[in-house]
Amino acid sequence: MGKSDSDFYLFKGQFLYVSFSLILIVLFGIALFTVKLTANHIVIFSIVLIAQVGLAIYFKFLHQDIVKRLVDTEKNLLDSEKEMKYEAYFDDITKLPNERYLLDKIKENLHVNSFDKAVLVFEIDRLATIKASLGSLYSDRLLSMVAQRLQNQLSSQFIIGKLRNDQFVILIDHYQNHDDVLNFCKQLQKMMETPFEIQYSSLNYSLNIGISFYPKDAESENELINFAQIAIYEARNTPDHISFYETSMSDVRTAKVTLENDLYNALKNNELFLEYQPQVDSVTGEVISMEALVRWQHPKRGLISPGEFIPVAEESGLINPIGEWVLETACYQTKKLQVQLGKPIQIAVNLSLCQLFQENFVQTVQQILEKTELAPQSLQLELTESMTMNTAHLIPILHDLKSLGITLAVDDFGTGYSSLSYLGDLPIDCLKIDCSFVRKIQQSTSSEPLVDMIISMAKHLKLNVVAEGVEEVTQLNYLMKKECDFIQGYLISKPISFEQISNNLCNLQHKVREMITISQFNNTQ
Structure with missing residues (x-):
């Protein structure tokens, strides 16, 4: 009224x-x-x-x-x-036009004149990792600052907006050729070179940029944005982090989406299973631990490599439920093996960064240990070396995990970014020498000194050392001579099912002891 x-x-x-x-x-x-x-x-x-x-x-x-x-x-x-x-x-975080507004404006703009146009979709490189490690408040602040810089430094003639998945969009109303667009993309990246000041830290971030063209690639606003998003996935793996859309990219992306959907169903349909690779004491030859490795038996494609589906799981967020399933299954089966053998045996489980920084992860680990009745000292969690970069946020979580009584290891050591000073601060118990170094023992003069250094450093820090990827007797002889604590690799055993390790552990241990004895004899000659 x-x-x-x-x-x-x-x-x-x-x-x-x-x-x-x-x-x-x-x-x-x-x-x-x-x-x-x-x-x-x-x-x-x-x-x-x-x-x-x-x-x-x-x-x-x-x-x-x-x-x-x-x-x-x-x-x-x-x-x-x-x-x-x-x-x-409008987007609540950045105050930029949102996807709904963008689609309307791009649709309206496409028919204003006959000029060729370009749609740029770009993202902050590794934003998901930043959000997982530092929290959403930090990543939201970063998104807001990026949006502010775009508005301050770009002309008002550009339509700028933000999509739901933390990606930005710019419509270029007219361009002469691809070089014009490429130069504009490089200007955008240069614009982000000035560090952002967040929580008393000065940090640099790069952009991944995907580009689609009207009318060459598509004539609708939805397809233009979608195709530019597809190009981003390619941009992540290119040196300049810029990629123009090509038709073949859609096939790759479609396959990835299909794999992601199948992986979601795999967890529900019990298509995932674990294999175990033993770790043996280099002095006694006794199997003291085993590493849990997740496998996927696809109903149509057969066995799919972890190198193919683990990155998809991490990108889609499925790594958290999969990781929890792996941890619980490994603890349950290890407890069952301990009861069967009548002695303790340790299980090593790999973690992803997303798992480690998910809310209540420490409580989840504790609940799984209580549920499976596995003693905490029988569980070892493995971090990749690159995960140890953010020590400020990592160390408190690791101390909480240590307080449960479990042990911690750094996997693939020697290939990442760890500083020796950081290594001394981390509450870890074990270093695992990356298999790329072990593989080159007695083949490359540069590899052996690195192996020697890692073993010596671990001894000084009072850490255990595991050599991964041992495949030849000469490698075993060398590692035993250098007093590497534990051995893991195909020479000892390939990854095998729980049933196999349960039924054949005694035979395996007998074989390994003979091998260790021979190596000890050779090293004394």
Whole structure:
């Protein structure tokens, strides 16, 4: 109801009131001249007049109050409408136009003139890792600062917006050739070279940029954005982090999406299973531990390599439920093997960064240990070396895990980014020498000194050392001579099923002991 409507209804009510009042006054006036009035009549007449005046004043203020309320309500409705429109068309974090707005504006712009146009979709490289390691408040702040820089440094002629998956979009209304677009992309990347100041830290971030063209690649706004997003996946793996859309990319991306969907179903359909690779004591030959390795038996494609599906799991977020399943299954089967053997044996389980930084991960590990009744000291969690870069956030989590009684190892050591100073700060128990170094023992003069250094450093830090990827007797002899603590690789055993390791562990251990004895004899010659 508008103000004019309210005035009409109020006027109508007041008209009836005034008409009724006039009738009463006329009747009392007639009575005044035709009837002999007593004192009671005069009192009644006075009361009526006073009541009429009071009602008149009341109606005046009532009218003003109602009109004010209606005006306020109308203003609130307008404000709510503006807020709803803003929420519908603008991103809450960056204040940039959102996907809905972008699609409308790009569609409108495509038909304004006949110029060729380009759609750029770009993302902050490794933003998912940043969010996992530092939290959403940090990543949201970064997105907001990137948006502000774009608005400050780009001309208002560009349509700039943000998609739901933390990617940005720019529409180039007119370009001469691909080099123009490429140069613009490089300007965008250069724009981000100035460090962002977040939480007292000065940090640099690079952009991955995917480009699609109108009308060459697509003629609809949805396909233009979609194809530019597909090009981003290729850009992540190129030196300059810029990629133009090609038709073949859609096939690759479609295959990846299909694999992701199949992987989601794999967890529900029990298509995943574990294999175990033993680790043996290099002195006694005893199997003291085993590493759990996840495998996928696809119903149509057969066995799919972890190198193919683990990156998809990490990118899609499926790594968390898969990792939890691996951890629980490994602990359960290890406990079962311990009962069968009548002695403790340790299980090593790999972690991803997403798992480690997920909420309540430490509590999840504790619950799994309690549920499977596995002693905490029988579980070792393995981190990749690159995960140890962010020590400020990592160390508290590792200390919480250590407080449970489990052990920690750094996997693939020697290939990542660990600083020796950081290594001394981490509450770890074991280093695993990457198989690329072990493979080159007695083949490359550069590899052996690195192996020697890792073993020596571990000894000084009082850490155990595991050599991965041992495939030849010469490698075993060398590692035993250098007093490497534990050996793992095809020479000892390939990864095998739980049933195989359960049924053949004694035979395997007998074979390994003979091998160790021979190597010890050779090293004394």
